[in-house]
Amino acid sequence: DSGVTQTPKHLITATGQRVTLRCSPRSGDLSVYWYQQSLDQGLQFLIQYYNGEERAKGNILERFSAQQFPDLHSELNLSSLELGDSALYFCASSVSHRGNTEAFFGQGTRLTVV
Amino acid sequence: AQSVTQPDIHITVSEGASLELRCNYSYGATPYLFWYVQSPGQGLQLLLKYFSGDTLVQGIKGFEAEFKRSQSSFNLRKPSVHWSDAAEYFCAVALGSYGGSQGNLIFGKGTKLSVKP
Secondary structure (H helix, E strand, O other): OOEEEEEEOEEOOOOOOEEEEEEEOOOOOOOEEEEEEEEOEEEEEEEEEEEEEEEEEOOOOOOOOOEOOOOOOOEEOOOOOOOOHHHEEEEEEEEEOOOOOOOOOOOEEEEOOO | OOEOOOOOEEEEEEEOOOEEEEHHHHOOOOOOOOEEEEEOOEEEEEEEEOOOOOOOOHHHHEEEEEHHHHOOEEEEEEEEOOOOEEEEEEEEEOOOOOOOOOOOOOOOOOOOEEEEE
């Protein structure tokens, strides 16, 4: 158990809908990262937050957004869902945003868009 | 642009045999390199990482990896594979220069390891 908690574990929704994925980082971790794992694209970095502020952005679609709350949990919002958004979404956390701290991954939320 | 290539999509080895999983990277500066393992239905677990210094790094579960700058490679090895090693293995490089976060990673496509009894 990495200490990173993601909810829900599974989510099935229809095209055009909006969903919210939640991530609780390890106790004491200030940095949160979101990743998408799909069959065709593999594992892709989406976005990073550090202590409530966006720190880095990767291949995140405009239909997707994220935020990190004062209690440090994070949410990834996916809207206008398409079939191609079906994927496993991972959250990871680390103590800081610097390179000397390891990131720990949660078990992911499997999103199925039908 | 940074990239990671894992040439082997799927590898099958017999239990007790040795294992080498290949990883090549493209990165201008000294890379931060990682190997992760993903078991079915599980998250990613860090096996080992290389930042600098000794080019042979030891990790958990008996794995090791060797950084070869001349070949832009960071291959993962294990002398004797156990059935529980069956999983998918991902090589990754950290985005950004020295001090860049370990959580901002570019991953390879992964190599699925099957173990024959």
